[in-house]
Amino acid sequence: EPEVTQTPSHQVTQMGQEVILRCVPISNHLYFYWYRQILGQKVEFLVSFYNNEISEKSEIFDDQFSVERPDGSNFTLKIRSTKLEDSAMYFCASLVGGNEQFFGPGTRLTVL
């Protein structure tokens, strides 16, 4: 069964450093998403991506964040200068065009 994959599973970084979180969505899917879950809190939407551009973003997704689909298979989330409060689990999801978003296993980002 096809699945969304994410790498790395755990990323540790120093405050102020740039990180890139990688996702490989399901191959025929058209919509891509990033969500995050701060420890003990609910899952929050960050951004959605369709037809090679951002279709929607939340107030969390400020200028420090960017997304890219560089090669038709990967979907990346970049945080330019990480802050302590960026520590969270980041989930990638994809959707073929119906209504069920398929989630990856997540990347745990720890900012020290």
Added chain:
Amino acid sequence: AQSVTQLDSQVPVFEEAPVELRCNYSSSVSVYLFWYVQYPNQGLQLLLKYLSGSTLVESINGFEAEFNKSQTSFHLRKPSVHISDTAEYFCAVNAKETSGSRLTFGEGTQLTVNP
């Protein structure tokens, strides 16, 4: 905009007991409704969804949820829980009219099944 409220942050129950996890939502547009489950140290898995038609939807592992439009609720139930049902359960909605719209999640309910 949508919002989702899960009324219970933690629900402890004994094995084989029935359980209900409550979810209410608010939205200015029609929505689809979902329940996701997150087992420890894992990602989110879709448990069941309501799109249209019968207001009672069921999962393959014995959970069911009923959409109540007048009460804007989508409570999750299981008549007899197992230890393996211990997990965090998230209710979520998204807008029907907008393709690929974001999911809005509730705060989650930690279900702990004790022997």
